[in-house]
Amino acid sequence: MKLAAAIAAIVALTACGGRWIPEATEADATRVSARWPGTTAADLNRGRSLLLARCGNCHLPPSPAELDAAAWSAEVAEMRERSGLTVIDADLVERYLAAFASDRTPSAH
Numbered sequence: 001m002k003l004a005a006a007i008a009a010i011v012a013l014t015a016c017g018g019r020w021i022p023e024a025t026e027a028d029a030t031r032v033s034a035r036w037p038g039t040t041a042a043d044l045n046r047g048r049s050l051l052l053a054r055c056g057n058c059h060l061p062p063s064p065a066e067l068d069a070a071a072w073s074a075e076v077a078e079m080r081e082r083s084g085l086t087v088i089d090a091d092l093v094e095r096y097l098a099a100f101a102s103d104r105t106p107s108a109h
């Protein structure tokens with residue numbers, strides 16, 4: 001019983017109200033490579049980890065599909081110092097958000 005309750009709580013927490021924060025694949029990296037040449041899936045997933053760790057302290061971590069890539073660029077610039085992120089780490093967060101932004105297209109940009 002206790003275990004079932006704990007599992008239910010974990011599922012509820014990780015579900016996060018339907019928040020969509022997908023893990024990146026090489027196909028996603030290819031999509032942002034037009035703008036950021038050489039981006040790898042590992043880069044994007046590092047950005048994802050930073051987003052989960054640093055952008056969820058004051059509010060829930062945002063879902064990348066909430067905004068388009070240009071809006072993310074402005075938002076990350078505004079939130080970078082609040083999050084204590086270096087310019088390099090903030091850049092990875094921005095790449096991750098852009099990869100899954102509302103205006104993402106197969107041909108990128």
Ligand code: HEC
Nearest residue numbers: 051054055056057058059062075076079080082083085093
């Ligand atoms: C120190 C606290 C803090 C951290 C860390 C933080 N935010 Fe925020 N965020 C806020 C507050 C407060 C607001 C409410 C609007 C405002 O004050 O600009 C907000 C609002 C937002 C919004 C909504 C913007 C809007 O126009 O309403 C987005 C999107 C966002 N944050 C993204 C991020 C991202 C991405 C990160 C990580 C890079 C981040 N936040 C880290 C405090 C934080």
